[in-house]
Amino acid sequence: MSKLVSELDAYLRRLFPINRSITGNGNRDTLRILREIVPLTIHEVPTGTRVFDWTIPDEWNIRDGWIATPDGRRIVDFSACNLHVASYSEPVRGTFRWGELQPHLHVHPELPEAVPYRTFYYRRTWGFCLTRVQYRELEHLGGPFEVAIESELKPGSLTYGELLIPGESAREILLSCYICHPSMANDSLSGVLLTTFLARDLLRRGRLHNSYRIAFVPETIGAIAYCALNEQAMRRIDTGLVITTVGGPGRFGYKQSFNSGHAINRLIEEVFEERGVRDYVTYPFDVHGSDERQYSSIGFRINTATITRDKYYEYPYYHTSLDNLDFVSAGQIAETFELYRGLIDKLERERRYINLHPNCEVMLSKHDLYPKTGGGQVPKPNDVGRLDCVLWLLFHCDGTKSLADIAKSTGIPVDSMREAATILESKGILKAV
Ligand code: ZN
Numbered sequence: 001m002s003k004l005v006s007e008l009d010a011y012l013r014r015l016f017p018i019n020r021s022i023t024g025n026g027n028r029d030t031l032r033i034l035r036e037i038v039p040l041t042i043h044e045v046p047t048g049t050r051v052f053d054w055t056i057p058d059e060w061n062i063r064d065g066w067i068a069t070p071d072g073r074r075i076v077d078f079s080a081c082n083l084h085v086a087s088y089s090e091p092v093r094g095t096f097r098w099g100e101l102q103p104h105l106h107v108h109p110e111l112p113e114a115v116p117y118r119t120f121y122y123r124r125t126w127g128f129c130l131t132r133v134q135y136r137e138l139e140h141l142g143g144p145f146e147v148a149i150e151s152e153l154k155p156g157s158l159t160y161g162e163l164l165i166p167g168e169s170a171r172e173i174l175l176s177c178y179i180c181h182p183s184m185a186n187d188s189l190s191g192v193l194l195t196t197f198l199a200r201d202l203l204r205r206g207r208l209h210n211s212y213r214i215a216f217v218p219e220t221i222g223a224i225a226y227c228a229l230n231e232q233a234m235r236r237i238d239t240g241l242v243i244t245t246v247g248g249p250g251r252f253g254y255k256q257s258f259n260s261g262h263a264i265n266r267l268i269e270e271v272f273e274e275r276g277v278r279d280y281v282t283y284p285f286d287v288h289g290s291d292e293r294q295y296s297s298i299g300f301r302i303n304t305a306t307i308t309r310d311k312y313y314e315y316p317y318y319h320t321s322l323d324n325l326d327f328v329s330a331g332q333i334a335e336t337f338e339l340y341r342g343l344i345d346k347l348e349r350e351r352r353y354i355n356l357h358p359n360c361e362v363m364l365s366k367h368d369l370y371p372k373t374g375g376g377q378v379p380k381p382n383d384v385g386r387l388d389c390v391l392w393l394l395f396h397c398d399g400t401k402s403l404a405d406i407a408k409s410t411g412i413p414v415d416s417m418r419e420a421a422t423i424l425e426s427k428g429i430l431k432a433v
Pocket of ligand 1: 188
């Protein structure tokens with residue numbers, strides 16, 4: 001077992017049992033443990049704070065929850081599996097007959113042995129999630145049942161973590177993961193751990209070209225709060241990764257960013273090809289999914305992609321108690337980690353320029369970029385010279401395309417483009433973004 005795998009394994013086992021939600025002490029405990037790995041800052045957003053169209057809700061914490069027979073035998077018990085109580089369940093205590101209890105029970109539609117994961121974030125109610133065996137036993141007994149949910153809903157705050165790693169360039173790359181899922185390993189603990197160890201890897205690199213903005217947020221409302229509280233910085237970001245479901249035993253895949261022609265998608269495919277991952281699944285951008293929905297919204301338009309292994313929605317154990325440490329392993333997460341690290345290598349080497357003279361061509365001869373005698377230039381597709389590189393760079397360098405993108409779209413070797421870009425930069429015509 002490599003050092004990384006054993007570290008991942010230890011943190012998987014420590015973090016898996018913690019009860020997390022969109023708010024609450026489980027999130028704080030999780031972030032505090034992650035702080036042993038990287039120096040992230042923990043922020044609190046108070047209940048009632050408006051974040052765009054949303055409002056931070058009351059904080060939810062839970063001590064216990066159960067359904068028991070009158071003689072005290074607990075048939076469903078939160079302490080055995082925290083998925084048994086639906087997240088954000090309000091407190092309840094009382095005696096219920098089967099007919100009264102049944103509307104509050106949730107079973108998985110397909111997997112009889114699974115406890116499903118259900119939430120009531122924005123609706124005041126309560127519920128239990130259970131296996132079909134447990135459901136049938138309760139139905140058979142018919143009650144009365146002692147029911148308790150010892151939870152608390154009151155003003156508090158939403159907790160998130162943040163780490164900003166400066167590089168030589170002001171260009172920021174967004175890395176985001178969500179910390180709001182209770183005991184499920186692929187969705188989302190695997191992504192939280194991979195992000196943390198990727199952050200540690202970035203810190204250990206020393207010199208970085210890009211700057212990195214790393215967010216550990218509760219899904220949806222946490223990402224929205226993060227965008228609202230960091231609006232100007234987020235508007236400047238062009239490229240991001242939402243890191244989730246990276247630890248299953250199945251096939252690798254990637255969800256494309258909203259612009260399938262964006263460099264991040266090509267770079268991910270290059271990583272797969274170079275590392276021999278041939279049978280990966282490509283998921284085109286879709287308005288369903290994770291926090292790329294917020295980061296890609298009209299106001300931010302960050303091209304956000306995800307490398308995944310057993311993507312959310314796609315594996316049978318998704319949002320159930322079977323998404324556990326038998327399904328996910330540290331070794332599997334470590335394999336996906338290497339793909340993300342390869343992608344970071346590429347993002348670090350990627351260069352973009354902006355043409356400081358966008359209004360028509362610069363006077364090439366004045367800058368010694370044009371042949372001494374005019375009139376003899378006949379473009380030949382198989383004979384690409386300096387002038388071709390210069391003209392294509394002037395045409396494409398609007399700050400959004402990398403040299404590799406321009407090389408690919410023109411069919412000109414990237415080294416020739418790099419050489420021409422260096423000359424144009426020395427003459428003050430192009431500026432590195
Ligand atoms: Zn989920």
